[in-house]
Amino acid sequence: MKLLSHPILLEHGLESHPESPKRLQAVLEAIEKSPYHNLLDLSISRRATIDELELVHTKDYIDRVLSGGHLDSEMEITAETVEAALVAVGLGLELLEQKRDGFLLVRPPGHHAEPSMGMGYCLFNNIAIAAKKAIQIGYERICVIDFDVHFANGTQKALEGDSRILLMDIHQENLYPQGFGAASIVLPAESGDREYLELFEAVIKPKVRRFCPELVLVSAGFDAHESDPHGNMHLTTEGFGKLAKGLSELAPQLILFLEGGYNDYFLARNVLETVRQLCLLRL
């Protein structure tokens, strides 16, 4: 079990932005003060190559990101943003190549990034590129599970239709971005631990067991937490821990990617509880 992150990921974005460097800073400080500090590796700066980005994204879109400017009214692409985005993808590929379990403590997040368009604070789709890369290097059955409170529009566009990939995207109905895809599992606002854990037992677990994946990739967003300003759900820190335990029991190899979570204090607590549960089973 490894926790990968890198200081360059803190160089992108503004402290006044909702997806600010303070989020990841809070997570890293909590890990460094915890019993899991020796799992954290900040030394690897593997960058995704253009060929790897093209596993999901169009050449025109990649060129647009790499040349900088404004993605939209909310995100400026600086040189540091480009570096952070390339490393955020690259660290996932690093764990894949090492055939390790792990949690990518990265930003910018990825699951809203579509093949030809970034949005929702996301530039490149970290998890979708990892899934495509896994197929390229010989994995035959991959499960991708997204429990961020928002619809994973980008991941669905990138991965839908590939029978080697089972995608399940749990998200709150009528939240950003509007719409849903074939992989959507929609929960009403105000759902909490009971609803999420029942869904896990009744839907996620049997589907994953039937599919029998070699690798489970998880978009781990923590904005369904009861404290989060962007969602309207009531998951608790203990609830996230139970979800992590359940996922861990299902996966021969498990790699999590940090997505959303906008209450810095609880984001750090939720990541720490997730790591604690994963370490009970997979250290």
Ligand SMILES: [Zn+2]
């Ligand atoms: Zn989110």
